Amino acid sequence: MSAGLWHSGGLVCLIALITAPLDVLSQKTAKTNPLIEIDKRLHETEIRTESAVSELRNVNQEMATLGDQVSQLSDTISKQHSCNCDELTSLIESTQQQCKSRFKELAGQVKEQESEVEDRLNQMLETQLQVVESRINSSHNEMSAQITSINSMLESSIQELTFQVKTVRGKLEHYIGRVQKQLYAHERKLSSRIDELESELEKQVDQQSDRPDNASALNELTSRLDELFSRLDELSSRVDGLGNSSGPAAETALPRDCSDLPAHSPSGVYRLALGLPGIHSQPAVQAFCDLERDGGGWTVIQRRALIKPLLGFNRGWAEYKTGFGQPHGEFWWGLENMFQMTGPTDRQYELRVNLADSKGNRRHAIYGHFRVDNEANGYRLSIGNYTGDAGDSLMYHNDCMFSTPDKDQDMAKRIHCGRKFRTGWWYRACQSANLNGQHRYNRQTKYRRTTWNKWPGVNYYIPEVEMKIRPIKTTLSETTAR
Ligand SMILES: [Ca+2]
Numbered sequence: 001m002s003a004g005l006w007h008s009g010g011l012v013c014l015i016a017l018i019t020a021p022l023d024v025l026s027q028k029t030a031k032t033n034p035l036i037e038i039d040k041r042l043h044e045t046e047i048r049t050e051s052a053v054s055e056l057r058n059v060n061q062e063m064a065t066l067g068d069q070v071s072q073l074s075d076t077i078s079k080q081h082s083c084n085c086d087e088l089t090s091l092i093e094s095t096q097q098q099c100k101s102r103f104k105e106l107a108g109q110v111k112e113q114e115s116e117v118e119d120r121l122n123q124m125l126e127t128q129l130q131v132v133e134s135r136i137n138s139s140h141n142e143m144s145a146q147i148t149s150i151n152s153m154l155e156s157s158i159q160e161l162t163f164q165v166k167t168v169r170g171k172l173e174h175y176i177g178r179v180q181k182q183l184y185a186h187e188r189k190l191s192s193r194i195d196e197l198e199s200e201l202e203k204q205v206d207q208q209s210d211r212p213d214n215a216s217a218l219n220e221l222t223s224r225l226d227e228l229f230s231r232l233d234e235l236s237s238r239v240d241g242l243g244n245s246s247g248p249a250a251e252t253a254l255p256r257d258c259s260d261l262p263a264h265s266p267s268g269v270y271r272l273a274l275g276l277p278g279i280h281s282q283p284a285v286q287a288f289c290d291l292e293r294d295g296g297g298w299t300v301i302q303r304r305a306l307i308k309p310l311l312g313f314n315r316g317w318a319e320y321k322t323g324f325g326q327p328h329g330e331f332w333w334g335l336e337n338m339f340q341m342t343g344p345t346d347r348q349y350e351l352r353v354n355l356a357d358s359k360g361n362r363r364h365a366i367y368g369h370f371r372v373d374n375e376a377n378g379y380r381l382s383i384g385n386y387t388g389d390a391g392d393s394l395m396y397h398n399d400c401m402f403s404t405p406d407k408d409q410d411m412a413k414r415i416h417c418g419r420k421f422r423t424g425w426w427y428r429a430c431q432s433a434n435l436n437g438q439h440r441y442n443r444q445t446k447y448r449r450t451t452w453n454k455w456p457g458v459n460y461y462i463p464e465v466e467m468k469i470r471p472i473k474t475t476l477s478e479t480t481a482r
Pocket of ligand 1: 408409410411412413415416417
């Protein structure tokens with residue numbers, strides 16, 4: 001610190017030495033030759049500079065000496081210190097050396113042991129692996145052998161079975177072909193026989209009508225029939241006249257269904273006011289009442305029979321809604337009428353289905369519950385409580401909407417059942433019973449015939465059908481009591 005201060009003081013003296021002659025030069029230039037004066041001054045300045053430099057050298061030497069002294073002092077101090085700590089340091093150093101050599105020794109031992117253990121483990125693992133591998137190999141070989149034997153067995157079995165199936169199929173195809181041929185031959189024979197019979201019958205009828213005695217009998221019969229039909233027409237018109245002249249007030253007096261008609265009334269066509277008394281959404285309608293058979297009280301809602309000319313049932317929604325056909329012949333009463341009659345919940349209806357096959361065998365099915373929903377709900381069928389001897393073929397159609405060839409409301413996604421079977425029915429997907437099928441028969445269309453699948457022995461065709469409804473007994477008695 002003292003050396004620094006000194007050093008800055010020396011510099012100030014040096015600058016003063018250099019600048020002093022310059023000031024003297026600037027004062028005297030005006031009196032003497034300036035060049036000589038300058039040269040002289042330069043020489044003086046040179047001399048002064050040299051002396052200043054020598055002085056600076058001296059100062060440097062002094063500083064070096066001082067530095068030497070300082071280092072000597074510091075050496076002395078450090079020597080004094082080291083004298084005190086030498087023993088300790090040497091002790092520490094020897095201890096460190098010992099520790100290092102011991103550590104090296106230990107590390108070497110640990111390494112040796114590690115490598116030994118590793119070698120042992122590797123050996124053990126290898127032997128174990130070899131054992132496991134050999135076991136796996138042996139079991140794999142065993143399994144392969146088993147699989148091969150099973151495969152060969154299976155192959156031989158499959159070959160055997162394939163051969164058997166081929167043989168059986170060939171035999172079956174042969175039999176089927178024979179049976180088909182026989183069936184076609186029988187069918188052709190039957191068709192020609194039916195044609196022959198029909199023509200024979202027509203000839204006989206013609207011949208008999210040509211004979212005078214038979215002709216008179218026939219004429220008599222025809223005239224009696226005509227008489228009967230004219231009386232029937234007269235009666236119908238009188239009934240119609242009664243209904244029309246008396247207006248809505250009289251319609252309330254009309255029966256709601258055929259069961260409301262007076263006891264011992266004869267079966268026939270009657271006018272009905274459907275729905276709840278006093279609330280009629282449509283005018284009075286005609287219905288055929290079966291008041292004698294099966295306990296009477298029946299409103300007939302459908303009839304099929306081989307009555308010529310045969311009635312076609314391949315009709316659209318509009319006709320199935322309002323009804324079609326003749327009340328004395330084949331007819332469909334109409335879905336709207338069925339809804340109007342069975343809709344009000346104060347009366348529970350039962351349905352009776354009468355069936356007859358072409359040989360005159362008869363069966364029946366009774367459903368203790370029958371209801372037809374409104375048009376917005378597709379005239380959905382609701383039936384239940386089957387009894388009878390025909391088998392329950394209609395329950396399959398429970399809860400199904402009505403479909404026609406021009407309206408698909410069935411549950412078959414890819415089939416339009418009404419179009420397929422060419423008639424209206426409560427198809428599901430598609431049918432277990434269809435009482436609106438075709439009478440016409442050929443090989444291509446036989447599946448479209450009127451059918452009731454549960455009747456044993458009758459697969460396809462039922463020429464005579466009657467569907468009729470009436471309120472069930474309990475409700476009848478309630479109505480009478482009311
Ligand atoms: Ca469909």
